[in-house]
Amino acid sequence: MSPVESPESLLNGDRHVKRRRNSTILNPRSYVTADLWKQAPVLKGSTKFEPLPNVRNILVTGGAGFIACWFVRHLTLTYPDNYNVISFDKLDYCATLNNTRILDEFPNFTFEQGDITSPSDVKKCLRKHKIDTIFHFAAQSHVDLSFGNSYQFTNTNVYGTHVLLERAREHGVTRFIHISTDEVYGDVPIGAADLSETSLLAPTNPYSASKAAAEMMVSAYRSSFKLPLITVRSNNVYGPHQFPEKIIPKFIMLLQRRSKLLVHGDGSPTRRYVYASDIVDALDTILHKGAIGQIYNIASKDEISNTDICHRLLEIFGARHKTPQEFQRWVQHTEDRPFNDQRYATNGAKLAALGWRPKTSFEEGLKATVDWYQRFGEVWWGDISRVLTSFPVVEGTEIWTKEEHDALPSDEELGPEENGTVWTKKALSSLQASGGTIA
Numbered sequence: 001m002s003p004v005e006s007p008e009s010l011l012n013g014d015r016h017v018k019r020r021r022n023s024t025i026l027n028p029r030s031y032v033t034a035d036l037w038k039q040a041p042v043l044k045g046s047t048k049f050e051p052l053p054n055v056r057n058i059l060v061t062g063g064a065g066f067i068a069c070w071f072v073r074h075l076t077l078t079y080p081d082n083y084n085v086i087s088f089d090k091l092d093y094c095a096t097l098n099n100t101r102i103l104d105e106f107p108n109f110t111f112e113q114g115d116i117t118s119p120s121d122v123k124k125c126l127r128k129h130k131i132d133t134i135f136h137f138a139a140q141s142h143v144d145l146s147f148g149n150s151y152q153f154t155n156t157n158v159y160g161t162h163v164l165l166e167r168a169r170e171h172g173v174t175r176f177i178h179i180s181t182d183e184v185y186g187d188v189p190i191g192a193a194d195l196s197e198t199s200l201l202a203p204t205n206p207y208s209a210s211k212a213a214a215e216m217m218v219s220a221y222r223s224s225f226k227l228p229l230i231t232v233r234s235n236n237v238y239g240p241h242q243f244p245e246k247i248i249p250k251f252i253m254l255l256q257r258r259s260k261l262l263v264h265g266d267g268s269p270t271r272r273y274v275y276a277s278d279i280v281d282a283l284d285t286i287l288h289k290g291a292i293g294q295i296y297n298i299a300s301k302d303e304i305s306n307t308d309i310c311h312r313l314l315e316i317f318g319a320r321h322k323t324p325q326e327f328q329r330w331v332q333h334t335e336d337r338p339f340n341d342q343r344y345a346t347n348g349a350k351l352a353a354l355g356w357r358p359k360t361s362f363e364e365g366l367k368a369t370v371d372w373y374q375r376f377g378e379v380w381w382g383d384i385s386r387v388l389t390s391f392p393v394v395e396g397t398e399i400w401t402k403e404e405h406d407a408l409p410s411d412e413e414l415g416p417e418e419n420g421t422v423w424t425k426k427a428l429s430s431l432q433a434s435g436g437t438i439a
């Protein structure tokens with residue numbers, strides 16, 4: 001892979017991408033070429049349970065996104081004679097139908113494009129497919145973006161969840177499994193005990209606040225309407241198929257391009273990481289053995305700082321990183337998030353009692369992830385160059401670097417036919433000043 005040498009070269013990327021106003025528009029419907037796609041491994045979980053008699057038609061919201069696509073592949077391929085799987089997704093900027101293309105020929109798989117904030121989309125889908133079980137993943141999931149476009153997070157994560165709950169109540173379902181996050185607990189000081197499911201929710205950023213608010217609505221529907229709900233709070237998840245806005249795939253793709261790793265702040269915050277196939281096993285376990293009305297943490301012991309992620313990836317890529325000088329050659333510290341929790345720490349004893357254990361070590365999972373991105377990362381979503389910059393700005397499926405977005409002319413300055421691909425001088429110079437490539 002050739003290095004990114006200048007911002008101009010960023011503009012000459014993937015053939016699937018159309019651009020307007022110095023941006024990239026990603027197309028979640030564009031498929032990678034068949035010869036390449038056929039080389040992609042079919043990734044899923046490893047568990048298989050006795051199918052449940054009252055589960056037949058399972059709606060998975062956000063099914064073209066990262067975690068849900070793993071789960072959709074797992075359910076479709078593991079229970080072909082028992083469960084029909086309906087992937088329901090708006091196809092936002094981070095989604096791609098490449099994630100479930102392998103399932104297109106399977107009779108127990110269907111994709112429906114729809115928006116969870118549209119009561120009519122949801123109602124139509126529940127009726128058409130006689131849905132009895134819902135796994136609700138769809139969300140705005142990227143914390144960085146929530147500082148800039150928080151209304152979108154409240155709309156999708158809170159109102160969208162409310163719409164699903166209300167439609168599920170009217171329609172009637174036997175199980176509704178709501179996917180939440182460890183971030184709802186807020187920061188856990190170093191040395192404090194791991195938090196159990198009964199701990200207080202204390203979110204600190206608009207993303208985690210929207211997820212906590214959604215949980216309040218879930219709790220209300222559980223109490224008021226006896227909707228058969230289960231809530232799941234997972235640690236950070238990583239692995240193939242994750243949109244490269246999140247730290248691990250982003251850093252892999254930057255190293256792949258021989259570019260510097262853009263580390264927010266001092267790099268000291270830690271997160272606990274679960275490999276994607278392990279969360280799939282956890283969700284399969286919760287579907288088949290979890291108790292209605294309960295909350296389950298999905299918890300890992302692999303607590304890794306952002307700086308440590310850099311070191312581990314540099315090691316895998318064979319780049320010298322042991323001395324501070326060697327390390328700094330590959331790392332650029334950028335401004336931090338407006339607020340950044342230092343760590344999250346949850347206790348997974350309740351789910352362990354159902355028999356779930358993570359099977360993939362962080363070393364193993366990271367190597368498998370690097371391998372996948374080296375083969376498919378540059379083509380899977382289209383041109384991700386702008387995604388790989390510090391704090392990109394996203395509107396719909398359109399993406400700018402922060403510098404480009406700051407320099408965008410106002411709508412009045414833009415002619416109606418404006419279709420430029422030329423970077424404004426201001427955007428170009430601030431981008432060049434902000435990010436280096438390795439000489």
Ligand SMILES: NC(=O)c1ccc[n+]([C@@H]2O[C@H](COP(=O)([O-])OP(=O)(O)OC[C@H]3O[C@@H](n4cnc5c(N)ncnc54)[C@H](O)[C@@H]3O)[C@@H](O)[C@H]2O)c1
Nearest residue numbers: 062064065066067090092095115116138139141181236237
């Ligand atoms: N990734 C993690 O580390 C992590 C950790 C804990 C919890 N979670 C939660 O897991 C869920 C999935 O996360 P992910 O990382 O796979 O997300 P993702 O961003 O990869 O995927 C989200 C999917 O939801 C879809 N979507 C967005 N808005 C929609 C709408 N209005 N209607 C229908 N579909 C819509 C998108 O198109 C996309 O396919 C989220 O609820 C997230 O909060 C994620």
